[in-house]
Amino acid sequence: MVFSNLIFIYVFLPLCLVFYYSARSAKLRNLVLALFSLAFYAWGEPVWVLLLIFSAAVDYFNGLFIEKCRIRKRGNPVLGVVCSLVVNLGILFVFKYSAFFIHQINLLTGLSLREPTFSLPIGISFYTFQTISYTVDVYRGKVKAQHSFLSFLLYVSMFFQLVAGPIVRYESVAAEIDERRTTAADFNSGLIRFICGLGKKVIIANTVGQLAANSLTFEKAPTSVAAAWFGVAMFTLQIYFDFSGYSDMAIGLGKMFGFHFPENFNYPYISHSATEFWRRWHISLGSFFRDYVYIPLGGNRKHQILNLAIVWFLTGLWHGASWNFIIWGMGFGVLIILEKLFMLKVLDKLPKFFSHIYALFFILIGWAVFYFTDLGQLGSCLGAMFGAGGIPLYDEVTKSALLSNLYLIIAAAVLSMPVSRLLNEEVQHIERKSGGVFAVSSVIRTVLCIALLAVSSVMLVGQTYNPFLYFRF
Amino acid sequence: MSSKDKGSSLEKRIEAAKAYKKNVKLYNKISIAVILGVIATAAVLLAVLPRPKTSELEKRELAPMPEFSAKALFSGEYFSGIAEHFSDTVPFREQLVVLNSRMKKAMGISSPTFYGTVDIVADDEGNSLEETPVQTEPAQTEPVPQQTDVTVSEKTQENDNAATETSAASETTESETTGIADFSNNGIVVDGVKMYGEDAGVMLFGGNKKQGARYAEIINKYKASLGNVNVYNMVVPTSVEFYLPKKYSKYSSSEKESIDYIYSCLSPDVTPIDAYSKLAEHTDEYIYLRTDHHWSPLGAYYAYTAFCEALGMEYHPITDYTEKVKEGFVGSLYGYTNDITLANAPEQFHYFLPPDVTYSVQTYYYDTLAPKNGGALFHEYVEGANCYGMFLGADAIHTKITTSAKNGRKIVVFKESYGNAFVPFLVNNFEEIYVIDIRYFGTNAVDYIKKIGATDVLFIDNCFAANTSSLIKHIEDLYSSPTGSVVTTVTETETTLSETTASGGKKKKDKKTTEQTIDEKKTTAQKDEQTAVTTAPPKTETESVTATGN
Structure with missing residues (x-):
């Protein structure tokens, strides 16, 4: 499943919140979260969810093994790390790289080895790295081994960051896995963060992505110099808003459930x-x-x-x-x-x-x-x-695409700079001084948030628009 | 400053900080309650409100709830199917889709300039390039299903091999799945297009000389087989020819060139009808629909005058006709592009009832040629997006019109949908008019023409159709298919015509066809008749219509 989907926002998330917050004990809450996370993953990968559980189990035992070695001063804890690397990188290699690798061998040697046709399990690049980092950190003594498999499985499978990161290291959530407090402040800012991320993805990334796809088709070379640059620039915006939007949603969701993930983006385009x-x-x-x-x-x-x-x-x-x-x-x-x-x-x-x-x-x-x-x-x-091949400098299609989406493009460019952060800081500064200002800005903030959610939702409906008209002449 | 003042200002600041903290606490709680309240309300509404099953605008069936199976479960299709169903059938979908377009416009997100994949097909002056067989391949984002030529010909071959089993089902499926992909279509432009001073859309013409020659060739073949019967051909230009903004001229081929080329390939025995010049003279009148890919009845009238002149027949001036108007027509180009510009520019649909003539209309099922009730030249009850469907009823119906023009002339019209607006004008000039939609008719056309004793045959097609392989294939199939090969069970037909077609693995529905066939149940008597399929349609309950003369 992905976050930018109506069924996630209006079915999965509400159900998860209801069950989570009606559970009282920390253990029960972890169980709810783990089950929802596995369901979230199984939604897209009903079979490969087993691989995820396998990877988690391997490193759970690696952690315990290393700890045991240390306590009994017997056996070599490095074996745990080796095991983790072999298993996780092995999984990653088989599912992600084997086809590419064998293809290269076939090209080089003229052999015709069968190229495997695995479909890439979602999020595999993220969770294998997370489990490796855990075992290595236990080995390095940076963290204690986790004794509860449920807690460890929760760390690996947490649906917020399972599919597209951020790559959360065990040490950064080790304490929160077992004991965490959710405050109203965290929940509120997490909710707002989630909605902002959703807006980034649905309103900006999807729209500029469409523009990029129109200019950079895979069938033929761009028709003009401007078309090529325009397409690449739109993709530049798309990948930032898509990825950072997704990270915002992940971080926001984490906060709603009491986790504090590290930031994944810091306005990269101002570098x-x-x-x-x-x-x-x-x-x-x-x-x-x-x-x-x-x-x-x-x-x-x-x-x-x-x-x-x-x-x-x-x-x-x-x-x-x-x-x-x-x-x-x-x-x-x-x-x-x-x-x-x-x-x-x-x-x-x-x-x-x-x-x-x-x-x-x-x-x-x-x-x-x-x-x-x-x-x-x-x-x-x-x-x-x-300008290779003497293609024209610009064409009407690109000109029209640029001009007719100019507002959105400018907005996207501005939002990729830390303008909103500065604005927020400024507003907070004033808010501290005046209760009146605070009341007004709070209302505005909430209203904007709901508007953003509504607009994103309607656009998600609009994105299913798929006319079946074949022009019956 | 005294220490007392200092103290009080410090106190004040502490007070303010406390107040701020309290405010923030309150705000957090209210904000959470309000936003979660909105999400919860929406969640409940999405769960309980009735969900639509079809989309009028998109002319398709919305994604149904997937059927459970172990295979679907393990492949992940079951769950993704549920998600697709959930977002595809959101309550008030049609309204939300329109709202989405309006919102995007307000936010400065504009629709693309071109819908579909567009190729440059002409030089800067708009002259078609030499190599013009344009195969449009829908881009990744292109929603229209695509069917390759290979599949089509394979399918057709199957049909040929199993000629006795040929059913309307496979015919329909083929023509419909072929879809836009092999039309000489080159995308749609809305940006900057104006007709009669208002916003409009046009479909770009790709052109395909090879197909054009093939089109002319098959008409020549008909003429050769028909001997004394007069054979006419009219290729109708479409709106792109006259209303495309100049800056986009290199994205559309010249239809004039294409039509001239087709006519130059016709044998001298076939009479070409120059509708082009007549239409070109009247481009400031409402001769094409602005929001639809069809021409308007007025445009069809001007083409009709060209036809009459070529045949040496008289015709009434347009003022003799009873002009009627439907308001609020928004046509297929809006459905396809969902471009709010078009939704905001609904048009008046003008049509014309013929003067000084009475006529009766009998319709038949194509496959069995069994008669069917409810035939009419003008189905005046149609509204909104279906206005163009007013003429003759559905495309999938074969029509015979008997008129009071007792002159012994019998014409067979082979048409696609452009012909629908044209046929009603013929009632003043022919005693009997047989209307055959080339996409659905399933019996041998040459035998049919001979059997009914036609004096005239007209092939009328718009320029896109005359350059489109799948449509030409239909005309070829009608020429070579065996007589009466279309025996199939009546009940099956009924569903095939309405239920339609699998494309991209999904069942889609053509609403237009459905509407007009949905509530028709055939009697057992009619069922019996299908055993004795004849090319001459039996005459039963005929609905008479008397047109009011001025």
Whole structure:
């Protein structure tokens, strides 16, 4: 299931809230949440839910094993980590990468090995990383092993972040899994956060996504330079609002149930360098690779460049089993290495404006690479962006698409900058001083929230519009 | 400042902070209560309100509740089916869909310029490019089901092989699933299109010379087989030819070019009818519907005058006709695009009752040629989006019109839906008019024409149809299909015509057809008649209509 779905908002979530808050004990609440989470997952993957439970069970026992080794001072706790890595990366490899890998072998050797045709279980890239991080953290002694399987299963399967992250590390929710308090303040801000995320996804991401899809079709190269840039720019907006909207919904839902997840996005498009971009984009993934790959490899203490190359290769590969993702990750790797070596110093001296343009340029090119899994199509799109083949500068379709959606596009661009946060802070500052202002702004806030929910819901209905008219002449 | 003042200001600040804290607490509770209240109310309403089953606007059946099976459960289809059903059949769906369009417009989210996938098919001046066989492939987001040519021909072959089993069912299925995909359709434009000073939409013409030649060729074949019978062909331009904004001209091929090309391929024995020039003379009059892909009855009248002139027949000036008006017509282009611009520009639907003539209309089922009640030239009760369906009734019905014009001329009209608005004008000029929709008729057309002793045959098709493989295929099939091959059980037919077709694995319903066949039950007497299928339709209860002359 996904959050931006009427049945989630108006059936699943209300039921879950009712059951959760009518349960009184912490244990019972965990049970309710775990059952709803499994149902949430099984909704889309009725079979692979078993894989999720398997992965959780393996690391539950790994954690206990490591703890036992430590207490009895017998056996090697590293085995637990090895087991976790082998099982989880094995699962990930089989389901996500085996087809790609065998395809490459077939290409290289001319063999014709059968390419497996697994459908990718939803969220597998997220929950395998979460369970790995747990076992590693137990090994490192950063967290205690979880003794309740129910609690651990809940950590792995929590429906808020199960499908698309953020990658929540066990240490950040360890305390809350067993004991948490939900305050009205948390619940309210979580609810508002959820609705804002929903709006980001339904109103902005889906709309600009449509514009991107219209400009960047897979059938033919963009018809003009402007069409190519417009399409890539719309995809740039789409992927941010889609992904960060989803993270907002996850974080908001977490708060409604008493969990405090770390932030996953921090206005990535205001960055002035690739390095900064990756500190602001999908933060939970970047920090995962930093703490579990880059630093164990030696970080900046030994062969830093090699470490960076490995991390960025893996980051690319994590996004999908396809060359374009690898190129995308490696491209950022190269940029970040160059920035480390000398470019950051240069960028710092340049006016902010130029470094911003520099960062945005490569972010956009990056998303073009990300968009096309077919390298041929990618080539023709990049070609079109730089006017290859003498294509026209602009065309009427793009012009009309831009002009007729101008308000939305401007709004999306503004909202990808920290304007609303600044506004919020400003309002709060005034609110503190005057009860009257507080009353008015509270009413406005609530009304806006309901409006946003209503608009999103109506648009979700509208998105099912699917005319069956074949023009009977 | 004294220490007392300091103290009191500090106290004040503490007070304010306390008050603020209290306010926040209150606000949080109220806010939660209000928002959850809204969600709960909506949840209850969604659970208890009746859910629609079909969508009038989209002309489709909404996703039904999936049937439970172990296979569907394990594949995940069962649950995703429930979710789809839930969001597809939201109470007040049609109103919410309209609200959605209005809202989007208000938020500055505009509809796309083009609906469907659009290719450049002409140079900047609008002249068609050399290579024009345009195969439109709906994009990912394109909602219209797509059927490849391969599948169509396979299906047809199946039909040929099992000729005795050919039923209207498979015929219907084929023509309907083919859908928009193999039309020479090139998307729809609403942006900037104006007709008669008001907002409108047009369908872009892709053009397909190869198909055009094939179309002419099959008409030549009919002429060759029919000997002395006069054969006419009229290819009707559509609104895109006259009303497409100039900036989009390279996205549509020239229909003039296409029509000229088809006519140049006709044998000299076939008479081409130049409807184009007549229509081109009257583009400031209401000759096309603005929100629909059809022409208007007035446009059909001008084409009719061209037809009469070519045949050397007299015709009444349009002022002799009784003009009638239906208000609030919003047609198929709105249904397809859901573009609020079109919904906001409803049109008047003008139609014309013929002067100085009486006529009677008998309709028959296509498959059995059994008579059917309720035939009429003008089904004047139609309203709203169905206005164009007024003429003759459903496309799936075969019509014979007997008129008071005792001149011995009998015409067979082979048409698609453009012909519907045209046929009523013929009642002043022909004693008997047989109207055959090429998409549904199932018996050998040449034998049929000979049997009824027709003097004239007209093939009337709009420019898209004359360039569309599946429609030409129908005309070809009618030419070669064996006589009386369409024996099928009556009861089955009834459902096939209304229930229609599987496309993309889903059952969809064509509302228009349904409405007109839904409440008809055939008598056993009629059922018996299907055993003796003849090409000459038996004459039974005929509904007489006398038109009022001016």
